[in-house]
Amino acid sequence: MSDLKELVTGYMKLTIPQLNTVLTIGETSIPYTVRYSHRSKHQRIVVTPKNVEVVAPNNTPFEEIIDFVESKRHWVFNAVEKCRSRNPLNNSSNNPQYYTNGIKVAYRGEQLVLQIEETDVDKVIINFTTYFDVKVPCGLTEEEKQEAIKKALINWKKDRVLQDILHFAKIYASKLNVKLADIKLSEQKRAWGSCAKNGTIRINWLLVEAPLTALEYVVAHEVVHLLHRHHQSAFWETLGTVMSDFKERKACLKSWETGSLS
Numbered sequence: 001m002s003d004l005k006e007l008v009t010g011y012m013k014l015t016i017p018q019l020n021t022v023l024t025i026g027e028t029s030i031p032y033t034v035r036y037s038h039r040s041k042h043q044r045i046v047v048t049p050k051n052v053e054v055v056a057p058n059n060t061p062f063e064e065i066i067d068f069v070e071s072k073r074h075w076v077f078n079a080v081e082k083c084r085s086r087n088p089l090n091n092s093s094n095n096p097q098y099y100t101n102g103i104k105v106a107y108r109g110e111q112l113v114l115q116i117e118e119t120d121v122d123k124v125i126i127n128f129t130t131y132f133d134v135k136v137p138c139g140l141t142e143e144e145k146q147e148a149i150k151k152a153l154i155n156w157k158k159d160r161v162l163q164d165i166l167h168f169a170k171i172y173a174s175k176l177n178v179k180l181a182d183i184k185l186s187e188q189k190r191a192w193g194s195c196a197k198n199g200t201i202r203i204n205w206l207l208v209e210a211p212l213t214a215l216e217y218v219v220a221h222e223v224v225h226l227l228h229r230h231h232q233s234a235f236w237e238t239l240g241t242v243m244s245d246f247k248e249r250k251a252c253l254k255s256w257e258t259g260s261l262s
């Protein structure tokens with residue numbers, strides 16, 4: 001980040017018109033940044049899950065950069081799509097995403113289209129059918145709009161995933177004849193679920209982006225921990241009695257986690 005700041009200051013002195021620009025393909029807008037490098041001999045485009053950057057030799061005219069990106073538009077579009085769907089943890093709801101018509105949002109193991117409409121509403125309203133229909137109040141700045149959509153989507157996802165978690169927890173608690181204590185959402189870096197000594201179950205809300213079958217596995221797993229606070233054979237045996245295909249589900253979670261779901 002400090003790199004970027006330095007570059008920006010450098011550019012202001014050179015009065016280059018714009019550093020951040022947007023590539024538009026159909027209804028999708030892909031923002032990208034430009035970085036000049038004296039070591040670069042040719043222009044190149046770097047796509048990461050977080051951003052798209054064009055690296056150009058010093059003194060490349062801005063128009064040439066725009067033309068270059070335009071000529072590579074289909075490649076950029078595909079690379080961005082690939083990157084976004086590849087790794088769920090890199091594409092989690094916490095990471096910056098530019099919300100624009102046609103962008104894909106991860107939900108229950110799928111990438112679903114988001115449509116934005118500026119209309120006469122007081123706050124962002126999300127309707128979900130087979131895609132995300134997002135209504136945004138008129139008159140917001142682009143920054144306010146992005147922030148409002150981001151917040152609304154996070155709230156929507158947390159609300160949805162909690163409903164799913166409670167639903168599954170009740171089913172498995174009843175099957176195992178155990179009493180549920182508190183169930184909370186978590187956002188741990190390295191854990192999908194946990195079961196505390198006092199019985200509080202925490203499930204990572206980012207699983208909202210995983211296939212439902214994987215979420216169900218994580219919930220059932222934690223509910224079984226109310227009976228067996230270990231991963232010895234008794235634990236897996238009990239899990240197997242209420243979820244006969246837990247191995248497949250566990251593999252599904254792993255596969256989603258590593259982004260190898262095709």
Ligand SMILES: [Zn+2]
Nearest residue numbers: 221225230231
């Ligand atoms: Zn466990």
